[in-house]
Amino acid sequence: MNGWLLAATVVLGGGLGATLWGVATGPLRRRVVAQNLSTAPACTGLILLAQGYDRPAYVDLALVLALLGPVGTLVFARLLTDELADDPPRARGVTWAAAALAAAVVLALCVAVGPSRATAKLLLVGALLIGGNVIASRALSGGIAGVRGG
Amino acid sequence: MADAVIVVALLLVAGSATVAVLVRDPVRQALVLAVLGVVLAVLFTAVQAPDVALSQLAVGGALTPLLLLLAVRKVKRRKGRER
Amino acid sequence: MNPRTRLGLVAVGGTGLAVLLVAASLRLPDFGGDSHPYGDRAVRESLARHTANTIASVNFDQRAFDTLGEMTILFAAVVGCVVLLRQTRDEHRARPEPADVAPPVRRYALIVLPIALATGLYVIAHGQLSPGGGFQGGVVAATALHLLSLGADYRALERIRPVGLYEVGDAVSASAYVVTGLAGLVGGTAFLANTLLPYGTFNTLSSGGTVPLLNAAVGMEVACAVVVLLARFLDQAVEIEEESGK
Amino acid sequence: MTDVLPYLVAVWIFLVGCYGLATSRNLIHAVGCLSVCQSATYVLLLAVGYRDGATAPVFSDLEPGARPVVDPVVQALALTDVVVGATVTALLLALVIQVSKRHGTVDPDELSELRG
Numbered sequence: 197m198n199g200w201l202l203a204a205t206v207v208l209g210g211g212l213g214a215t216l217w218g219v220a221t222g223p224l225r226r227r228v229v230a231q232n233l234s235t236a237p238a239c240t241g242l243i244l245l246a247q248g249y250d251r252p253a254y255v256d257l258a259l260v261l262a263l264l265g266p267v268g269t270l271v272f273a274r275l276l277t278d279e280l281a282d283d284p285p286r287a288r289g290v291t292w293a294a295a296a297l298a299a300a301v302v303l304a305l306c307v308a309v310g311p312s313r314a315t316a317k318l319l320l321v322g323a324l325l326i327g328g329n330v331i332a333s334r335a336l337s338g339g340i341a342g343v344r345g346g
Numbered sequence: 347m348a349d350a351v352i353v354v355a356l357l358l359v360a361g362s363a364t365v366a367v368l369v370r371d372p373v374r375q376a377l378v379l380a381v382l383g384v385v386l387a388v389l390f391t392a393v394q395a396p397d398v399a400l401s402q403l404a405v406g407g408a409l410t411p412l413l414l415l416l417a418v419r420k421v422k423r424r425k426g427r428e429r
Numbered sequence: 430m431n432p433r434t435r436l437g438l439v440a441v442g443g444t445g446l447a448v449l450l451v452a453a454s455l456r457l458p459d460f461g462g463d464s465h466p467y468g469d470r471a472v473r474e475s476l477a478r479h480t481a482n483t484i485a486s487v488n489f490d491q492r493a494f495d496t497l498g499e500m501t502i503l504f505a506a507v508v509g510c511v512v513l514l515r516q517t518r519d520e521h522r523a524r525p526e527p528a529d530v531a532p533p534v535r536r537y538a539l540i541v542l543p544i545a546l547a548t549g550l551y552v553i554a555h556g557q558l559s560p561g562g563g564f565q566g567g568v569v570a571a572t573a574l575h576l577l578s579l580g581a582d583y584r585a586l587e588r589i590r591p592v593g594l595y596e597v598g599d600a601v602s603a604s605a606y607v608v609t610g611l612a613g614l615v616g617g618t619a620f621l622a623n624t625l626l627p628y629g630t631f632n633t634l635s636s637g638g639t640v641p642l643l644n645a646a647v648g649m650e651v652a653c654a655v656v657v658l659l660a661r662f663l664d665q666a667v668e669i670e671e672e673s674g675k
Numbered sequence: 676m677t678d679v680l681p682y683l684v685a686v687w688i689f690l691v692g693c694y695g696l697a698t699s700r701n702l703i704h705a706v707g708c709l710s711v712c713q714s715a716t717y718v719l720l721l722a723v724g725y726r727d728g729a730t731a732p733v734f735s736d737l738e739p740g741a742r743p744v745v746d747p748v749v750q751a752l753a754l755t756d757v758v759v760g761a762t763v764t765a766l767l768l769a770l771v772i773q774v775s776k777r778h779g780t781v782d783p784d785e786l787s788e789l790r791g
Contacts, residue, residue, distance in 0.1 A: 201351055209354045212385055216358065219381050220365040224374065231377045238384045245351065245391050253559045253736045254396055256552070260569055261387070261403050263545045267572060268380050268408040270534070270579040275415045276373065324541070331537040348728070349461075349677050356684045359718065363688040363711050367695030372703040379707055386714055390753075393681075393721045394731045394745045396560035397484045398753045400552065402717070404568035405761040409655065410710060412575075413761075416666040417703050417768040421775045423666070432698075432784070439697040447690055454682030461678065461727035468724065468746030472732050475747070476739050483732035483744075487751040499755040506762035513769040559735040564758040632735060651758060658765045665772060 200248030204241045207301070211237020211294075224279055228272050229287040232332050235265030236294035239325050240301045243318065247305055252314050258321045266328030273335040284338045291333040295326045348392070355389035376414040383407045479628040480637035485557040489643040493621035497606060500647060504603050507654045511596070514661040522668045525584070538576050545573030553648035557637045563644045567651025575659055592660045599653035606646040609639055681722035689715035702771040702781040706764055713760045717753045724749035 215237070218230025239261045246254035273280075302322035306315045362382040369375045383406020390399035458464065475486035488496050516522065530538075549570025556562035578586035610621035618624045621643075629636035692712030699705040724746030730737065732744035775781050 198348075201348060205350050205354050208351070208358070208388055212358050212381075212388070213361075216362050216365065216381055216385070219377050220369070227374060227377050231380050234381045234384050238388055241388060242391060245388075249348075249394075249730060251396075251730060251736060253731075253733055254391060256560055257387070257391060257396055257399055257403065259548060260400055260552070260565075261384070261407070263541065263548055264404060264408045264569065264572060265384070266537075266541075267545075267576055267579065268411055270538075270576070271408065271412045271415065272377065272380075274579050275412075275419060279373070324544070327537065328541070331534055334531065335534045353677060353680065356681055356718075359714075360684045360687055363714065364691050366711050367691045367708050370700065370704060372701055372707065375704055375707045379710065382711070382714070386717065389718070390721060393725050394729060395721050395724075395750045395753065396731050396733065397482070397562060397565065398717065398721065398750055398757065400560055401565040401568065401754055401757045404565055404572060405757050406714075408572045409568060409659075409761055410764060412572075412659065413662055413765050413768055414703060414707060416662040417706075417772055419666040420662075420772050421703065421781055423670075436698060439694065443690055443694060446693075447686065450686040450689070451683065454679060454686055457679070457682055457723070459678035460681050460722055461725050463726060465724065465726060465746040467748045468726075468732070468744070471747050472739075472744060475732075476734075481734045483734075483747040484750045484754060487747050488754065492751060496755060499759050502759050503762050506759075506766045509766045510762075510769045513766075513773050555735075560731070560733055562754070564754060568758060568761070654762065658762065662765070662768070 198248050200244050203301075204244035204248055207237050207244060207297075208241035211241070211297075223283070224276070225283050225285040228269075228276065228280065228336055229285045229290065229333065231272060232266075232269040232287070232329065232336060233290060233294050235261065235269070236298050236325060236329055239265065239321065240298050243305055243321065244301065247308065255314065255317055255321065259317065259324070262321050262324040262328060265325075266332040269332035270335055273332065280336070285333075285336045287333050287337070291329055295329055298322060298325050298329075351392040352389070355385065355392045358385045359389050372414060372418045376411040376418070379414065380407060380411045383410065476631075478623060478637060478640075479631045480640050481558045481632045482556065482560070482562070485562050485640055485644060486637065488562065489557075489640045489647070490623045490637070493610065493623075493643060496643070496647065497610065497621065500603060500606060500650060503651065503654055504599065507599060507657055510658055510661055514665050516664070516669050520669045520671055522664075523670050525667050538579065542573060542576050545576060546570055549573055549652070553645060554634065554641075556644040556648070557640045558632060558634070563647030563649075564651055567648045567653075568655055570648075570652045571655035571659070574656060575663075578663065586663075590656065590660065592657060595653045595656045595660070599650055599657060602646050602649035602653060606643060606650070609642050609646065613639075681718065681725075685715045685719035685722060688712075688718060700782055700784065702774065702783060703768065705783070706767045706771065709767070710760065710764050713756070717756065720749045720753045720756075 215230045215234035219227045239258050242258040309315050366378040387399040387403040475483040480486035549566050552561035553566030613622040616625045623638040626638040692708050695708030726745050729743040729745045732747045
């Protein structure tokens, strides 16, 4: 009974299930926020899976997701400014909650893995994920104003 | 225990694929396809295929939505002026 | 063919297909079964050639000729896009005015851009060791390059991304793959055969004979292809407009 | 149940994608449905190659032979398929842009009424 896999199942099932429901229904404003929030539980789940399967090589996946997830959201923020201009998305609370969950899981894993190169990589993934999520939600809520050009 | 992750990921993939098809507006569909890309990457990791998960992340997460949105913007820019 | 009859046709055809597919999948071997003859041989062959990532060995060593085919499909798709999305006579380029981006977003783009590029190149370079390879690393690197256009604005991207260079890079790396294959012929063995270079010590950057070379060629080709694709799409969506302003 | 579920999920995704493709009223939406159909093939391919309790055949952090491994051949097929699928999607979107330029519409029904 691998605790990490159980935690991964809960985080993935709950987090991605909620973001899928968020992206499927409701106004465009909420769907964009839900897409942005789909990166945090997925990245956290990937790190937990890497620990659960005892394969440190899988952390590269979480690293690439932590990098490209916010880029995907920046794409939406940049190209949908006209549609989002009327009611910009407000997602302070949820973004910080997702970031806090990610931080908690990364710290727990660092304790479990112990001081080594893998821990440094885990911390890098955590920092990129939290920074990316916060910046992306900032860009969504009017960070890129008045874009006519590219 | 490993099967639980696979079953959850499979149900998520089936759900997001169905939503991606039922959503008729291309912009909203691009959003759902981005989530579908991430969920597929999680399923591929659960089925022990990290290489495929990595390429799905890069392609499905950022590239396909960007291409879809640029196409929508080009088509909307043309149609916008005719009315 | 009004939508009603078309929906009926889709329903009939779909149900028939569904019945056949479900019947087929019920007769497939159980999920998670233990008989994988090809897999075991591929792993043994990959370990014999000291390639740590068996998938890279299958892609660039045992099935290198098929990967050549897939790479030409990719190249043909990019050429198709370049031809289709060219600026026609009755269109002109309207310079987009610079977008005003919030400082934190601009700082984030400038900080993460080098990290993402380094990760893309790391994924390509360690293709035959850890999970990754030419295909994935190329896409990661190309998408990272466009982070600048998202964070700053399109003109900043155009300054550092001369499209002509990437089109040449696309062609050069595609031919580099073929030339590496021809080197096998010149060396007296088969086309794309992995018998020229020593296999090196296991799990090191230089292990696997020609796998790292083919990996790097495909990585560069995919990166250039995606940059050219996005460049054409961005030009169409952002700059090119019809003559009458339509 | 779980020994046939992945295959059924792959079949379901393929059928849903085909339904979306057939009944779509916007060509860009149809291209999205096509990429959903393609992802069904990845799910089926990788489900065929899975082995219970096995791990990925990537030996950068694993002693060869220490643990059972899944089938790498299907992974190599799915890997290249994902990237080639993306470029084919781009080519299709380029065609849709051309259709919208020449005919002014991306609704397949309106298109079929325009003769030439």
